[in-house]
Amino acid sequence: MAIRCIGKVVDSYKVRAKQSKGNIDTARRFRLKGAVPFDCRMLTFDMEKQRLSILTLEGREEISFKVGESGRVALQHQKGECDLFFSRGAFFLNVCCQVPVEEKIKCEDVIGVDLGICQLATTSDGRSFDGKEIQTVHQRNQAARDGLQKKGTRAAKRKLKKRSGREKRFKKNENHRISKIIVEQAKRTGRGIALEDLSGIRNRQRVSKKLRSRFSGWSFNQLRAFISYKAEIAGVPVFLVPPAYTSQRCNECDHIERRNRKTQNEFQCMKCGHTDHADFNAAKNIKLLGCRQSASGRVVGFIRQ
Ligand SMILES: [Zn+2]
Known part of the structure; x- marks a missing residue:
């Protein structure tokens, strides 16, 4: 000891x-x-x-x-x-x-997964995970936060901290649950998983002000990280695909246009009239890119003609 x-x-x-480049000026406290x-x-x-x-x-x-x-x-x-x-x-x-990872399965098919705002995750199989519970918790907390922030007392600050900790744990649980289901599905059906390479989503995505509060309350990166590491352990290959036009491309006729995406939820192709849930359409596009990447070994994205 x-x-x-x-x-x-x-x-x-x-x-x-190391932090102070060699100078230790103060006694460390424990x-x-x-x-x-x-x-x-x-x-x-x-x-x-x-x-x-x-x-x-x-x-x-x-x-x-x-x-x-x-x-x-x-x-x-x-x-x-x-x-x-x-x-x-x-x-x-x-x-x-140090958990040994399973040998990567050889896959010909891929599940496309779209991480969204209204639906936290939508797969190309048509399965979606909504964030209703998460949003309820977040909104309730937001209201309480506003009240407590106005108070500004120490007791209020302590309560704020406690609340945000609880919300974080709740989200983490949800992310574990969703990622587990998706990875198990891929493993069971011998498929890989395709995800958008969304390193900069917070800055890039256009979202309404109302949605933004919900949006920043959700940790996409955590869900993506959970899917990736669970897939790694299970031997399920993960393909990161370029996100360009995945939400604007019509999965039926290949037509790319911004107006194809009517609202956050609705997709309607301006060329062929095909309608779909916007997230489901995107998941199918992501799947297509994942399949191409799996077959060619190269990262390929959609290009607007
Ligand atoms: Zn179309």
Whole structure:
């Protein structure tokens, strides 16, 4: 334990020295309940009994712990150090695990996934995940936030922080749920997944003011990241396709025009009259690009003639 303690202090100074390019001007301070690193000699898991044995200053102690289903799988591949930390009235362990990834499946077909505003995700199979619950929570919080912000007291600030934390966790759960369903579907049907390469969506997408509040309340990047890493573990290939014209191109006749997209939800082709849900049309376009990329090994996008 003493060695760990020294190690932590040294690490802290090392990091500080790196940040300030060699000058350490102030003494580092440590909180009583700051995170403590443990290695495998000091902390072992008994998965059957769901208990862990941990070295404390008073000797070894056996403590029961809780872990979710995916965490249980990951724990079988524990590697390296863990961090013990205290948050919201309970102790947590951050455990490093090196989960082996499955061999990439060879796919001929691809599921296109459009990440949207009204529908959080729409697949080219026609499945969509709406964000109604998320929006309700967000709007309720927004109203409460406005009220609390006006107050501006310390108690109000604390409440604000608590609320935003709860909302974040709720969103994260939703993102886990949606990404799991999509990746499982791809795996089961032996297909890859195509997503738009949306590195700059916040700046680029044109959205009404009313939608913008909802929009910024949703973490697309998290959903995309969750799909990507779950796919990686499951051996499902992911194709990132250029987002240009995916929402303006008619999936029936290849015609590209901005006016094809009537509203956030409606798509109606100006040339052939084909109508569709805008997100579903986009998902099918994304699928097409994903299939082309899968077949040619090259990134291809739509070009306006
Ligand atoms: Zn058309």
